[in-house]
Amino acid sequence: MIQAIDHVGIAVRDIEASKALYSKLFGVKEFHEETVEAAGATVASFMINGVRIELVSxxxxxxxxxxxxxxxxxxxxxxxxxxxxxxxxxxxxxxGSFDFIYDEPIPGAHNMLVTFLHPKTTGGVLFELCAPKPQS
Amino acid sequence: MIQAIDHVGIAVRDIEASKALYSKLFGVKEFHEETVEAAGATVASFMINGVRIELVSxxxxxxxxxxxxxxxxxxxxxxxxxxxxxxxxxxxxxxGSFDFIYDEPIPGAHNMLVTFLHPKTTGGVLFELCAPKPQS
Structure with missing residues (x-):
């Protein structure tokens, strides 16, 4: 079941410039940063009252x-x-006739499994589903 | 001070078709609907665990x-x-060198005053600030 918004993802070309901008805009002092090979992206993120903002490059x-x-x-x-x-x-x-980019979830940031609904079936919006990886 | 994400706004051309899509996707049974003249938009919205999803047309x-x-x-x-x-x-x-679309907040949905940071100063993202209208 879908429980809550986990994060909003913002695409950025220059992650250092974007970190500087978001520090100024939201007073962010520290970003969580990691490379997510499966997604081909670097992710820098911070929390605002329980919802994460993710800068993805x-x-x-x-x-x-x-x-x-x-x-x-x-x-x-x-x-x-x-x-x-x-x-x-x-x-x-x-x-329910929605399509997914990955029918099998792939590794995402924050030790999550993730997939994306295909925007062609969601009116142009890229929605991600994510869930913590099962403990092995 | 910025406190929390209030909502995510999704632009849609056909609000009835979008309501049907979001009902199917999230099991939404009821939408809050209103016309916001100052924004020139119809807004249909629902909550997911404290964060509103707004369809704006x-x-x-x-x-x-x-x-x-x-x-x-x-x-x-x-x-x-x-x-x-x-x-x-x-x-x-x-x-801090951010620009606003409205320097004076305008009436928004849900009895809020709202304004928008100019996307040219926020790396292409349209951020809204909102606050409940003061009681008169």
């Missing part, structure tokens, strides 16, 4: 995010929702 | 939102933050 131009930025420029990129059971939500939404 | 093509949709199509439009003192936040951010 491509590791290379030839990645989905790199191509997105080349076409659209910096800006709002996706909204992510926490799921209590991501595989069950994927199956249920697929039966 | 222009009242006419010749409005800022109508022109946005003509250029960009349906999709993520803005992220709004609740402010504890919107006039003080506007002044403080203006000194």
């Amino acid at each position: 491509p590791l290379a131009e030839d990645t989905p995010l790199g191509r997105y930025l080349a076409k659209n420029g910096d800006g709002l990129h996706h909204v992510a929702f926490r799921s209590s059971d991501i595989n069950s939500d994927i199956q249920e939404l697929k039966h | 222009p009242l006419a093509e010749d409005t800022p939102l109508g022109r946005y949709l003509a250029k960009n199509g349906d999709g993520l439009h803005h992220v709004a933050f609740r402010s504890s003192d919107i006039n003080s936040d506007i002044q403080e951010l203006k000194h």
Whole structure:
């Protein structure tokens, strides 16, 4: 089940310049930073009252995010929702005629499994579903 | 001070079709709906765990939102933050070299006063500040 907004993702070309901008705008003192190889992106994020703001920057131009930025420029990129059971939500939404970019969730930031609903089936919005990786 | 994410705004051309889509996606049973004349928009919204999702549709093509949709199509439009003192936040951010679309807040949905940071000064993202209207 979809439980809550986990984060808002903002596509940025220059992550250091963006960190400086968001420090000034929201008084952010510290960013959580990590490289997410499966998504081909660097992620710098901070929390505002329980919702994360994620700045995502491509590791290379030839990645989905790199191509997105080349076409659209910096800006709002996706909204992510926490799921209590991501595989069950994927199956249920697929039966409801939504398509996913990954039918099997892939590793995301913050030790999460993630997938994205295809924007062609959601009126142009890139929605992410995410859930903590099961403990192994 | 900026306190929390209030809502995520999604620009849509056909509000009835979008309500049907979001009902299916999130199981929404009821939308709050209102016309916001000052913004030239119809707003249909619902809550997910304390954060509102707002579907915004222009009242006419010749409005800022109508022109946005003509250029960009349906999709993520803005992220709004609740402010504890919107006039003080506007002044403080203006000194920090951010520009606003409205230096004086205008009436928004949900009995709020609202303004928007100019995307040219925020790396392409349309951020809204909002605060409850003072009781008169």
